[in-house]
Amino acid sequence: MSDETTRTPAVGPAGPPARGVDRTAVVPPPGTARVMPPQTSPTRVVAPSGPQTPAGRTGSAQAGVPRTGAVPSGPVGPGVPGAPSSAAPTTPAPPRIPATGEVLGPYQLVGSLGHGGFAHVYRALGQGGEVALKVLTNAEHGSLDRFVGEAALLDRLAGRGFPRLVSADLRSATPWFAMELVPGPTLAQRVSAEGPLPPHEVLRVADDVLDALAVLQEEHFLHRDVKPANIIAAPDRYVLIDLGIAKGHGTSTSTHAAGTISYMAPELFVRKPHARSDVFSLGLLLIFLATGQLPNDLNFAGRDLTPADVGPLDQRLLPLVLAMTRHRPEDRPPLHNLSRTVAELSAGGAGLDPSLLAAADATTVERGLVTEVLTGSGAPTGAVAPTSPLASNPVQQGEPMTNLVYDQQLMGRLHQVHGDGFDGAATEVISVYLSAVGPQRAGGRAPAEIKDYLWAAMRWAPAFTPEGYADTYDGWVAYRQRHGLPLPGVPTTPAPPRPAADPTRRTAPVTHQQATQVAPAFRPGPPPGRMMQGQTSGTRPVPASATAPGPMPGPATAPQPAARPQPPAPAPTRRDDDLREDSRGARDPARSRDDQRRDTGGGFGVVATLAGWIPRILLALAVYQLVRLLPGFDVMPNAAALPLFAALGDLGVVLLNLDPVWAPRLAELSIPLLGIVTSAIVNLFRAVRTRRGGRTWPFWLVVVVWVIVIAVQGVVGYAQQVTQDARDSLQEQREQLQEDFEQGVQDTTDDVRDSLWKSLEDALPWNN
């Protein structure tokens, strides 16, 4: 078979694979492994020769697939063939998402099957028929190792409960692997479309998934992400997908984290995976399948579920799921006992053997499992910075801050902040949040520690702050303003209504591509006093402490520690695709300022900016005109006399068929009216261009301001007119009086003079 290795083309330089070039095979270091061409038989991700383990023995060879290479016994990472080590010639390329129609190796991508924050999965066509082709689309540190690990593990599982690995090229500039295409919807899709499953079908799911988990356990792995979206309902079986090794280290905008957290065992929140952590998730999954809902499991209250928590459930299933979801992992039954119980239930056995559902000592295969998973996958501990205090001071189960992960409003806000790439701002958000809800919620932990813990619990990798913005709260707000995104505290689209039938239950997220929503009630506001004092996680400043005083940041709803975490609530007026685009752009070091200018509209952006000033100038003019109405200020030049407004006044008179005396008044009114019209046009243009039609509040704000301006102008103008009329009338009366008086005096004078003359003439002797 060595000839097959040699016919595989060598790994080329980084860059998109050439069309038609066969780069399908994993190319191991010389002498360490072999490669098989996909056209003839499955290519395997193979490991260097090394110590064999039981895992190796139970791998593909056990399934009857010939193998010559040893399967890595532990986690796959650097050093494993196909996983470029630090010395490997290829470095992870910036995220590139291939388009449908592209050719990768011998496959043509014919459609998208789905994607998470880490990879895209395509339906692809090759010589051997259709496959599901998974492409790594995340270039963050460690992503490639985990991607290789997933391919290697799939290879070892050899289709037992999982899709069979077909071929791979993990050293390509766009690393990918092809696996068996499993036809059918995911269980999330099926329940969403058809509602809860009948009990016998739930038992079938349990049977298949328990088998798959047992195979995984033999390989010394936990899945850690058993949920409806990760199980495909094929016509004849249920297949577990997405080996959670790489879960959550993709872009922050992965919507999968929400689904993940809903099914997460309590011990995983404190980063203590247990061999029976998957049992817990499967127990919740079965409840969901049977009822369509998830219970408020109250695990953080430290107790097991009760029948009342679970709700109406088939009585045969009830003891099974109650046992699987026990709070303490060691109280849950091991996989083998569960399989026997499910078999008994499926066969309709009259009496269950209660000992099968009792707590049991660790089985041989369970021993040693957890350490391997923890150190092997690098997650969730991988999300904790080595400099974090958590690295040396691990979180203890039951610490108050572990409940913060259940706070939907806090997590919704953090999801936004992180999704935008502002982890430093997240620390400030947490600090303000603690000021609002009380420092006891921090249990003595600093906001930076809490942030690191929450990031680990959510499996969020450190974000990359967009170029040109400070990684602070203010920087984040500036970013959101610049991109026309909802700001903290600004009410947006309301969250989808929840079923109100039973307050103790909640509907599970049945699809991980759900519409985003926001948690508007928690309003961090500006951070208190910019109290930076140290550095954490590299170079980011952090607030001094959780107990630092600060202003109450608006209405903060008290957290509900007992509730199981809801999916974090991302921003509502923005689709995940948009978020992903921005995040991708922000993460791309090659992203130039030109690109960013293009994002903001380029030349259109300049025009839009200039146009945006017109309503503001008109508003200033309107206010100026208001000032002119004040007594003594009318000496200021009249803006309404400007040719534009004067012409509008004349036009208004003509159009409304008014007395020309109204022209100056209409000229004045034309200023605010023009302001309303231009601001409406500008806002409409922006909303259409940014595809954020829901963001109309600035327009309405401007309209309200204009209406106030017009009203004030109208009232004051009317009052002024009335006063002027009265003054004119008084003046007229005064002048009339004056005139009358003067006329009277004149008449009297004339009369007196005439009378005197008359008397004088009568008195003269020569007149007698």
Ligand SMILES: Nc1ncnc2c1ncn2[C@@H]1O[C@H](COP(=O)(O)OP(=O)(O)OP(=O)(O)O)[C@@H](O)[C@H]1O
């Ligand atoms: N073998 C397969 N056959 C058919 N569809 C598949 C297969 N593997 C994956 N898919 C589809 O692709 C989607 C994404 O797959 P997967 O969950 O493995 O991606 P991911 O990037 O690892 O996601 P995540 O962010 O959860 O890690 C699945 O929801 C499923 O619909």
